[in-house]
Each structure stands twice: as structure tokens, then as C-alpha cells.
Amino acid sequence: MEAHEPVLLKDFIKLVTPITGCWVDCTFGAGGYSRALLQNGASQVLAIDKDSETKVFLKSIQNEYGNLIKFYNQSFADMETNDDITNRDDIDGIVLDLGVSSMHLDNPSRGFSFRKNGPLDMRMGNQPGPTASEIVNLCSEATLADLIFFYGQERKARKIANRIVEERKKKEINTTFELAEIIRAIVPKNFKKDPSTRTFQAIRIAVNNELKDLSKALIFAEKKVRRGGTIAVITFHSLEDKIVKDFGKTMSGKASSINRYRPLVSKNYPSLIPVNKKPVVAAIDELDRNKRARSAKLRVYKKVSDNPSRILANIEFPEVELGI
């Protein structure tokens, strides 16, 4: 299995240096971020990934750093159930490098890629939830349309949903190529992106509950990281980035409206402050080397207070009930 090339890693290290103490790497993948944290001063890395296949990359880091790295096969949305994390009050940093890895995209049997034919699966871990095929074959037309529109930001969502429902009446849609063909008949070709990109993203987000998991992880991270500690997030599409940006605004006392999801965080007593005013994007040399870096954005926050009034109940994002 070829290892994933980490995105924005140098920028991340630069922004969070000096690196000390214990870090939680919520998205271990091929271990690029975990290794770099240890190389640059972290005394311990607690690494999480919901995909058990990522464990193959653990061995070489353990050979070098022994038990300074620990691995947990779980979702980062459930960090609060991990005693090794919750029992500590000295977490210096938490990093999330979101989305799929190239191990997911390169392996047709995982069903993530419209470029390689495989079963429509798209589950990142061995979670019980629905597969992509179950969503495509069982969700109502209205749900499919909402899902493709909100999670894929695809303007032709209604037409695609309608065509999926027409096609599945004839025959179940079970492979990535079958789904991609249906979409390509509706969405015009574009020299930059395959017509299926947005719909595949939408279904993947639904299969893996990605937006909810991200919002849960951010709320936990803000409570858990020590004062002076760091939260860093690398996002790969605008829905993720908006969640992180809104969260950062709220916790730094800059959110404009207050509602039940956004308790008052005074700008005089912010809980977090942004380290970089604008998100970091990949430089040209990284873009040349690594296509995945195209849409990546890095936001870093420092925790500056433990003010109890900061507690955030929820983060708003579009949620589509699958109804299956």
C-alpha cells in the first residue's frame, strides 16, 4: 500500500512551533503528521483513526519512537470515551487533517473513487452505518436531492436524484462506475473536475457522518486542550472550512449573532484566538507535487482562557436525515 502524502505539513509545523508535550493526532492516516510532531518536539502522540487499515503505518513510527506513540482505532467524534485522552489535563495540541487518504482513493474495493471501479461502499471505518450503495438505493428521491445539494453543493442535485431513482427501478446501483455514469449523463463535462466529484463528496459525507463528527470533535478539543495549547484543522471543502471558521469566530468572541448554539463568548475574554488570520493554502510547489493540496486550508487556534461561559452546545451545519 502506497503511503498518503501529507498536505500542508510544513506549514502546520511552522505555525505550531515550538512543539512540546502531548498531542492528539485525530487523523493518523499514514502517520505523516504524528511522525512530524514527534520529530519536532512532541513528547507523546495519541493517534486516532477510524480506519483500522492505517495501523500498518504505525510499526515504523513505533520502531523509532517506542511507546511515545499510541494508536486508537476509533472515531475522533468519540474522543470523550477515550480515558487516555480524557484523564489528561496536559494536552498541548489537537490536530485534525480531515477527509479521505490516498489509501482510500487508490483502493477500488473501498468504493471512494469514480476513477476506479469498485463496490459502492465509502465507509472510512468499520462503522455499522449505511454504505454508499444503501444510501443510493434506499433513500427517497427528496432525501437524495437534499443530500447532493447540501453536502455536494451540486446545482443539478434534483436532476441527479431523479435519474438515480429512475435507474435503480431498473437495476440496483452497486458500483462506483454505475453511479458515475448516471451523474455524467446529467452534469456537463468540465475541464477542471469530473462531473461526479460533487455527488461522490456528498454521499461520502453522509456515509461517514463527517460534518457532525467534525463539530463534535471541535467542541471537545476546545474543552480538552490546555490553556496555551493549540487546535489545528486542515479542511478539504468549503462545508468543513465553514464549520471550523464559525467555530473559531464564536470561540474568539467574534461571532455576530448569538443563538442557542452560540453562547456569548466575550471578545474581551476569548477562549481561542486565531494564529493565522487567513487560512493557509498550499504553495505552488506543493500544488505541483500533490493534487490533493488544491482545496486544502489550514486554520490554527491558540487557547487563551478556560472561562466557563464559553461552553458551546453545538455548531450549525446543514444536516440531512437519511430516513433509512
Ligand SMILES: C[S@@+](CC[C@H](N)C(=O)[O-])C[C@H]1O[C@@H](n2cnc3c(N)ncnc32)[C@H](O)[C@@H]1O
Ligand atoms: C487526510 S487523511 C490523514 C492523513 C495523515 N495526516 C497523514 O499524515 O498521513 C484522513 C484520515 O482521517 C481518518 N478519519 C476521517 N474521519 C475520521 C473520524 N471521524 N475519526 C477518526 N478518523 C477519521 C481517515 O480514515 C483517514 O485515514
